[in-house]
Amino acid sequence: MCDESAEVPGSIRSVVTRRGVLAGAAALAGVSSVATAAEADGTTGALRRAPGRRFPGRPPVPPPLVVAGGPLLDPLTGDVVEDAVVVLAQGRVVASGSRDATRAAVREVSGTARTIDAAGGAILPGLVDAHVHVNALADAAGVLHAGATSIRSGTSNFYQDVAMRPLATWKPGAVPRMRAAGVFVTPDLGDTVLADPDLVPLASLAGGVRSPEALAYLVRVNLSRDVDVVKTRANPRAGVATQDPLELVYDRTQLEAVVRAARRGGAGVLCHAYSAEGCHGAVAAGIRSLEHGVFVSEETLELMVRRGTFFTPTLGPILGLADDPDPILAQRGRDYGPVLRAAVLRAHELGIPVVAGTDTFGTATRPIGSEVRLIGETGVPALDALRGATTTAARLLGWQGRVGRLTPGHLADLVVLDGNPLDDLTAMERVQLVVAQGVVARDDLAA
Structure with a gap:
């Protein structure tokens, strides 16, 4: 042996x-x-x-900002305040609600605050993209401008996500606030072994990073770089024609080694999985969230209910395979799409928290609002689909009470949409204003 x-x-x-x-x-x-x-x-x-x-x-402290005039939607309660006002200062929501309720707060910042007229648009908290890859500042800026003011990294090649994370504090409005995953826990690291000298010994392993000890070591290197979460896989990628996404990369025993090591460092695990066996092994191993999960079984969904596992289906990229010029990928898209849609709706029916993630790579940004719309198109009610990019996603990232609402004390992130998403989820894709960390990152209202 x-x-x-x-x-x-x-x-x-x-x-x-x-x-x-x-x-x-x-x-x-x-x-x-x-x-x-x-x-x-x-x-x-x-x-x-x-x-x-x-x-x-x-760190710089952005000047106060007042956004006023549009209906304000609270994703947690579903309540809407017409002709609302939101006052942001010191990186937080100071006041929100009707003009009468916010009058004192507006008066307090008068003379120093910029006021933005949001009449005709709907005011929402900044959105959360729970699965996205940002390897450069341009990637992060594209995701932010599309409406995601908070993100969970789906790994980066050389700890770029860890390096970018403090920019939300030191250069407000430049990048989303983020939970960083560092490098992928996968058998073949390739050039990623150059991301840290402590990774180089893994290059000597015959067969790659597969033993429980090697997996735990890779997780510890990530934790030593101060990642927030750990990303691993049960199956290969669906978007690569030469790979079979139903093969098993890591079984339950291997995934348990990843989860144990991550938990010792206080981090949860997100796991890329497609096959029924891969999904079940990942959930049974104790992951925090299941990513993609096309062929997740009823048995595994019921286990997710008991374990409190989140589900990030990334519908956009998987459904989009149907339009790929490669016939293998196009067939996967046609085969996987209906199965994944049914899995999302069934997960919602069982009470599994479904969150929105675009799985965007590079500057080919897929707006987070499009993923919310796709979740809604499976039959999930519009408000619950919206929660997948606000309050539910905030719970997954450990930012409940700070992200996902615009009540006093929450962080100063908001978007203005052209239309009310509770009436029409396509409004989620019509972003007109993005405020991140109290700074205007995108303003189409002034055009």
């Missing part, structure tokens, strides 16, 4: 997570874990820094 662990240098057991160091230091200093977590997601204005490095400045 081949013992793969013998091929890995002794350092495979020695990677210490920066998150663990921070937590230990915080405990010694008497700082609560809640405060440390708040700093980690960039919402407190803290600078992520290595020991001994401190930037001699403070």
